[in-house]
Amino acid sequence: MWGKLGAAGLLLLAPGGRVLMQYRAEWTSCPLTWGVPGGARDSHETAAEAALRESEEETGITADQVRVLEAEVTAGPFPSDPERPELAGGWTYTTVYAVADRELETFPNAESLELRWVPFDEVTDLPLLPAFAESWPGVRRRAEELLRGAPEAR
Numbered sequence: 001m002w003g004k005l006g007a008a009g010l011l012l013l014a015p016g017g018r019v020l021m022q023y024r025a026e027w028t029s030c031p032l033t034w035g036v037p038g039g040a041r042d043s044h045e046t047a048a049e050a051a052l053r054e055s056e057e058e059t060g061i062t063a064d065q066v067r068v069l070e071a072e073v074t075a076g077p078f079p080s081d082p083e084r085p086e087l088a089g090g091w092t093y094t095t096v097y098a099v100a101d102r103e104l105e106t107f108p109n110a111e112s113l114e115l116r117w118v119p120f121d122e123v124t125d126l127p128l129l130p131a132f133a134e135s136w137p138g139v140r141r142r143a144e145e146l147l148r149g150a151p152e153a154r
Helices: 047-059 120-125 130-148
Strands: 007-014 018-024 038-040 067-078 091-099 112-119
Touching (some): 018 047, 038 047, 047 067, 112 120, 120 130
Parallel strands (some): 007 091
Antiparallel strands (some): 007 038
């Protein structure tokens, strides 16, 4: 069952207030929307480990290229949905904040139609994954706070 242990995504930040965004493939949940790389946690993983694994699968960016700053539950818990029996009820979504020292090169897999470094001010110009759109104001505030405290990410 998808999401039984929750899900996590990597909010990867680069100098100048940019975030790596993923345009989701047509066959994925919430297709043709923008969000961050991520997915369901495996039983042996922390949220940060899951976000880093999913990000590597979906972008080609490896854990040794980024520095994790913190993880925060930013959505959920979500109730069971009779129309989506494949989803576990009660799951949460954790945003894992990380920084890179530059805009890293990406290598999208089949889950991504496009990967793009986007300035914070332009994120809401994109057709966002609904849950990401809802959490973005708070996530952005926290990302800006973290960047102010991470000199190598400025």
